[in-house]
Amino acid sequence: MSSEPLSPTETEHRLRALPGWALEGDRITRTYRLPSHLAAAALTVHIARVQEELNHHSDLTLGYDTVALAVHTHDAGGAVTEKDLALAERVSAIAPAHDAR
Numbered sequence: 001m002s003s004e005p006l007s008p009t010e011t012e013h014r015l016r017a018l019p020g021w022a023l024e025g026d027r028i029t030r031t032y033r034l035p036s037h038l039a040a041a042a043l044t045v046h047i048a049r050v051q052e053e054l055n056h057h058s059d060l061t062l063g064y065d066t067v068a069l070a071v072h073t074h075d076a077g078g079a080v081t082e083k084d085l086a087l088a089e090r091v092s093a094i095a096p097a098h099d100a101r
Contacts, residue, residue: 005079018088024070026078028088031068032100043067043098050090056083067100 006014008023015021021030034040044062047069051057058071069091073081 003073003075003081003083005073005076005081006085011080011085014085015088018085018092021088021092023080026080027070027072028080028084029068029070030088030091031066032095032098034065034067034101035099037064039098039100040065040067043095043100046094046098047091050094051087054083054087054090056087058087 011023011028015023015028018030020032021028023029032040032043034043040062044060044067047058047060047067051060056071056073058069061068069088071080071084071087072078073083
């Protein structure tokens with residue numbers, strides 16, 4: 001997977017397919033709301049597993065009933081790359097199973 005930086009325009013275009021994700025500065029971000037703290041913790045663990053599989057990690061924050069992610073690629077000077085979008089796609093695919101919205 002490419003570590004080449006994507007332009008902000010390309011990133012915004014690609015994020016249209018990932019509802020809830022946004023470009024904020026040099027990162028893509030998403031916050032999920034869940035029905036309980038345990039549900040949020042379970043999603044956090046599931047995301048951590050996906051990040052290990054991809055060998056690509058976000059800033060992951062667990063709140064009472066929220067999970068927030070912010071991700072960019074350090075190898076690309078902190079820019080958004082295909083790696084970040086692949087992680088966002090995987091997280092978007094697993095989140096509904098945790099009743100995340």
